[in-house]
Amino acid sequence: MKLKFTKMHGAGNDFVVIDAIHQKIDFTQAQWKQLANRRFGVGADQILVVEKPQSAGVDFRYRIYNADGGEVEQCGNGARAFVRFVTEKHLTDKRAIKVETMSGVIEPRLEIDGDITVDMGAPILDCARVPFDSTGLVGKNQGRDMLWPLDVNGKTIWISAISMGNPHAVQVVDDIDSAPVEMDGPVIERHTRFPKRVNAGFMQIIDRSSIRLRVFERGAGETLACGTGACAAVVAGILRGLLDSPVKVSTKGGDLRIAWQGETSSVEMTGPAVTVFEGEIDL
Numbered sequence: 001m002k003l004k005f006t007k008m009h010g011a012g013n014d015f016v017v018i019d020a021i022h023q024k025i026d027f028t029q030a031q032w033k034q035l036a037n038r039r040f041g042v043g044a045d046q047i048l049v050v051e052k053p054q055s056a057g058v059d060f061r062y063r064i065y066n067a068d069g070g071e072v073e074q075c076g077n078g079a080r081a082f083v084r085f086v087t088e089k090h091l092t093d094k095r096a097i098k099v100e101t102m103s104g105v106i107e108p109r110l111e112i113d114g115d116i117t118v119d120m121g122a123p124i125l126d127c128a129r130v131p132f133d134s135t136g137l138v139g140k141n142q143g144r145d146m147l148w149p150l151d152v153n154g155k156t157i158w159i160s161a162i163s164m165g166n167p168h169a170v171q172v173v174d175d176i177d178s179a180p181v182e183m184d185g186p187v188i189e190r191h192t193r194f195p196k197r198v199n200a201g202f203m204q205i206i207d208r209s210s211i212r213l214r215v216f217e218r219g220a221g222e223t224l225a226c227g228t229g230a231c232a233a234v235v236a237g238i239l240r241g242l243l244d245s246p247v248k249v250s251t252k253g254g255d256l257r258i259a260w261q262g263e264t265s266s267v268e269m270t271g272p273a274v275t276v277f278e279g280e281i282d283l
């Protein structure tokens with residue numbers, strides 16, 4: 001079957017985006033994985049599938065598959081690519097869109113300057129809902145945050161466990177360039193304390209309104225940027241008393257702006273989304 005797709009990226013986090021409103025999509029996990037494969041397929045960190053809404057009051061449903069073929073709950077950079085896609089394909093003429101995801105409704109909007117802002121909803125800080133198993137662990141308070149010890153490669157690291165619809169373990173490091181992302185990322189991703197696995201964030205604080213961030217993503221490895229990872233890092237930094245909203249998050253692929261007013265407020269993420277090329281593939 002010939003599949004039409006669009007290759008896109010948001011700050012270098014790259015996507016294959018598929019219109020499943022006008023094409024019938026019924027792929028296996030192995031086929032998603034092949035599509036995302038950089039040698040045997042198109043290549044992407046995530047595959048984004050745009051569908052008709054399932055509930056009243058929303059405009060679209062948006063589904064996310066990691067490069068390993070597994071379906072996941074949320075993708076921040078993908079949400080901005082999604083808006084660029086439905087706008088360029090004339091699937092809507094709205095500038096503010098309501099989108100169903102596996103983890104709830106998010107509300108992206110197209111800004112006048114072409115950037116896209118996404119209301120990502122409030123962070124989830126309750127360990128059980130992240131999900132993170134803190135049974136028997138002794139945490140330590142930093143500001144309003146609770147840091148948890150994790151044994152990783154023979155040392156203890158201290159993480160914030162946060163969900164932005166998808167799970168994140170965020171740690172502060174002195175220097176992002178020498179942080180052990182390749183070595184510790186895969187171990188944190190599959191740590192037994194995270195029953196659904198986790199995205200591992202490494203954050204360097206530059207000043208109270210800027211950080212540098214690398215994320216080893218669940219199901220995709222280190223990416224050039226992770227939108228939900230940026231949201232989780234800023235939430236952790238604000239809770240720890242290290243950051244004030246808004247915060248510039250510099251990633252290997254570009255900058256994002258994250259604003260959060262605390263506890264029950266939504267996290268707002270602003271950044272770019274770019275179409276690279278259109279294609280067709282026979283799977």
Ligand SMILES: N[C@@H](CCC[C@H](N)C(=O)O)C(=O)O
Binds near residue numbers: 013072199225227
């Ligand atoms: N790149 C994304 C996150 C994609 C999903 C993630 N790898 C997970 O498994 O939760 C983003 O921009 O948020």
